[in-house]
Amino acid sequence: MSDQLTLSAEPRERAGKGASRALRREGRVPAVIYGDKKEPQPIHVEEKELTKLLGTGHFMNSLVQVEVGGTKTRTLPKDVAFDPVTDRAIHVDFFRLAKGAKVQVNIPVVFVNEEESPGLKRGGVLNVVRYELDLMCDADLIPDQIEIDVTGLEIGDSIHLSDITLPEGSESSITDRDFTIAGVAAPSALKSSEDEAEDGEGEEGEEGEEGAEGEAAEGEGGEEGDSED
Numbered sequence: 001m002s003d004q005l006t007l008s009a010e011p012r013e014r015a016g017k018g019a020s021r022a023l024r025r026e027g028r029v030p031a032v033i034y035g036d037k038k039e040p041q042p043i044h045v046e047e048k049e050l051t052k053l054l055g056t057g058h059f060m061n062s063l064v065q066v067e068v069g070g071t072k073t074r075t076l077p078k079d080v081a082f083d084p085v086t087d088r089a090i091h092v093d094f095f096r097l098a099k100g101a102k103v104q105v106n107i108p109v110v111f112v113n114e115e116e117s118p119g120l121k122r123g124g125v126l127n128v129v130r131y132e133l134d135l136m137c138d139a140d141l142i143p144d145q146i147e148i149d150v151t152g153l154e155i156g157d158s159i160h161l162s163d164i165t166l167p168e169g170s171e172s173s174i175t176d177r178d179f180t181i182a183g184v185a186a187p188s189a190l191k192s193s194e195d196e197a198e199d200g201e202g203e204e205g206e207e208g209e210e211g212a213e214g215e216a217a218e219g220e221g222g223e224e225g226d227s228e229d
Contacts, residue, residue: 004063005053011068012042020091029089033066033073035096043068050089054080061105061142066094076103076139101139104173106132108145109181116151119184124155127185133161134173141169148181158183 012023012030020030027047034040043066053059060080065072075094083090097103109131114120133146148164159181161172 004065005056005059006065006067007045007049007053009043009045009066009068012044015042024090029092031092031094033068033075033094033096036098036101038096041068041073045092047089050092054089058144061107061144063097063139063142064094074139076105097139102136103139103142104134104136105142107135107137107143107170108132109148110145111148111150111182113149113151117153117184119153119155119157120150122155123187124184125187126150126182128182130179130181133181135166135170136173138169141167143167143170150182150184153184155184155186 009031012019023030023044024047028044029047029050031043031045032040033043045066053064056062060077062077064075064077066075067073073094074097076097077092078095079093080089081091082088095103109128111126111128114126117124117126120126137143146164146166148159150159153159160178161174161181162178164181166172
């Protein structure tokens with residue numbers, strides 16, 4: 001399960017672009033807590049602390065306890081806006097979680113036991129279609145990642161959603177199709193050799209047909225000559 005993170009915040013008294021710019025000059029990032037049928041709560045957080053949490057790599061898939069004036073609110077980060085020039089965080093949206101809530105999150109996929117795949121050992125390439133899975137998870141059971149075992153996969157084999165077992169408390173947000181997650185593709189060298197073999201067979205077939213047509217034409221010419229004599 002993803003770690004629960006903690007972030008201190010202060011109430012944001014003033015709204016508007018001017019107030020937000022002033023906060024950023026002071027090393028603060030404007031933010032808001034919303035959801036759970038309650039009024040949105042404008043806040044601001046320390047930029048350095050936020051940057052540290054963003055650096056964990058799983059900030060968007062983690063529960064974050066936002067503490068404002070001694071009161072902790074359990075949230076899930078929903079959006080972080082970044083400055084297009086400096087790439088600094090300039091605003092954060094936190095979604096307030098109700099007790100027993102389920103949340104929609106994108107969980108990264110990790111492939112294991114690649115050395116146990118005959119297709120990969122023969123030089124095949126693992127072609128990843130989805131690097132993340134869109135899941136509905138219990139807020140208290142959000143997984144860090146989904147491990148997929150590729151043991152036994154041959155060239156041409158693929159892994160679909162139905163081939164894996166999701167962690168307890170998780171289910172796919174996509175329910176209308178059994179989508180492909182990854183597959184083992186033939187190496188380019190093998191594809192090239194197969195293409196050359198097919199081209200060679202095609203040329204031999206064409207030459208054979210041309211030869212047969214030539215022999216037929218000669219035969220017809222000979223018969224005409226015999227009849228004239």
